[in-house]
Amino acid sequence: MNSPGWATREFFLNNLDTFRAIYEARPIRDNAGGMLSTHMFYSWLTAKTLNPELIIDSGTYKGQSAWLFKQACPNAKVISFDVDTSQRKITCEGVEYVDGDFSQYDWSGIPGKSLAFFDDHQNAYNRIQQCNWFGIKTIMFEDNYPPQQGDCYSPKKILSCSGFRDAEASQSKNKPEKISMRRKIAQKLTRKLQDPNSQQSQMEQFQAIHIKRNDWDKKILESKLEAYIEFPPIYQCDFTRWGDAWDRNYPTPTPLKGFISSQEAINSTDIYANECKAYTWICLCKLK
Numbered sequence: 001m002n003s004p005g006w007a008t009r010e011f012f013l014n015n016l017d018t019f020r021a022i023y024e025a026r027p028i029r030d031n032a033g034g035m036l037s038t039h040m041f042y043s044w045l046t047a048k049t050l051n052p053e054l055i056i057d058s059g060t061y062k063g064q065s066a067w068l069f070k071q072a073c074p075n076a077k078v079i080s081f082d083v084d085t086s087q088r089k090i091t092c093e094g095v096e097y098v099d100g101d102f103s104q105y106d107w108s109g110i111p112g113k114s115l116a117f118f119d120d121h122q123n124a125y126n127r128i129q130q131c132n133w134f135g136i137k138t139i140m141f142e143d144n145y146p147p148q149q150g151d152c153y154s155p156k157k158i159l160s161c162s163g164f165r166d167a168e169a170s171q172s173k174n175k176p177e178k179i180s181m182r183r184k185i186a187q188k189l190t191r192k193l194q195d196p197n198s199q200q201s202q203m204e205q206f207q208a209i210h211i212k213r214n215d216w217d218k219k220i221l222e223s224k225l226e227a228y229i230e231f232p233p234i235y236q237c238d239f240t241r242w243g244d245a246w247d248r249n250y251p252t253p254t255p256l257k258g259f260i261s262s263q264e265a266i267n268s269t270d271i272y273a274n275e276c277k278a279y280t281w282i283c284l285c286k287l288k
């Protein structure tokens with residue numbers, strides 16, 4: 001699969017220091033459950049490089065990602081979606097916050113140069129179909145989980161032909177805050193769906209879903225993709241965020257700055273090293 005031409009290791013390395021200062025100025029100091037430095041770096045760099053007119057931020061949470069996109073592209077329109085807006089801690093000038101799902105917005109008249117960023121743990125296959133329909137060709141997925149992990153059907157799973165089985169049960173030990181957040185949202189959604197006045201919502205991630213192993217999702221996706229990149233980790237630790245070793249179960253691009261032990265990550269004065277375990281194969285899909 002082709003990578004976007006601009007997305008080279010040299011370009012990433014050359015921009016790491018510039019982003020440090022932006023990350024240092026972030027308004028949400030504790031963004032556990034949301035993006036940390038590595039993923040924020042690639043999201044900022046992609047937005048800044050592509051300079052879209054419109055950025056869709058699906059998964060507002062406390063508001064950090066919408067803030068980030070405004071730093072990258074001050075002139076872009078940023079629309080930030082969440083189905084649980086009670087979690088938002090900040091309001092950024094120039095950002096439109098929407099209580100609802102991206103698929104239920106009026107996208108008629110959408111600018112040609114738009115970037116959609118999904119950090120909402122929904123089914124990526126559906127998200128790509130929706131983007132294609134709305135005319136959005138440049139799409140990022142923050143939680144691009146590998147086959148055996150995570151709570152959503154990701155591009156990495158599609159391209160691995162693994163299907164999807166919710167790994168929530170096996171992860172609840174390791175990511176308590178994300179799981180309880182997900183439960184809260186599921187309860188809220190159930191209430192919304194029971195309300196006859198609320199719009200029907202496509203939220204199958206919150207129903208028990210199982211997608212069987214298949215290669216047809218991969219074939220269709222590949223036929224729609226012009227370019228795809230999994231951004232490399234900046235540092236890679238000896239153990240994954242799930243506590244197991246990085247091995248052939250987790251095919252990963254070579255880290256930009258190298259391999260470190262968990263102890264070195266904890267002791268490091270480099271924020272990219274400290275937070276390296278938060279990496280989840282963040283990716284960019286460019287549709288034809």
Ligand SMILES: C[S@@+](CC[C@H](N)C(=O)[O-])C[C@H]1O[C@@H](n2cnc3c(N)ncnc32)[C@H](O)[C@@H]1O
Pocket residue numbers: 031033034035058059060061062063064065081082083084087100101102119120121122185203
């Ligand atoms: C991991 S957090 C997002 C973190 C945020 N992007 C950041 O970097 O700080 C995931 C968010 O997705 C939201 N969410 C769940 N389903 C959603 C949907 N269908 N549309 C938009 N947001 C959704 C959750 O309420 C939660 O706030």
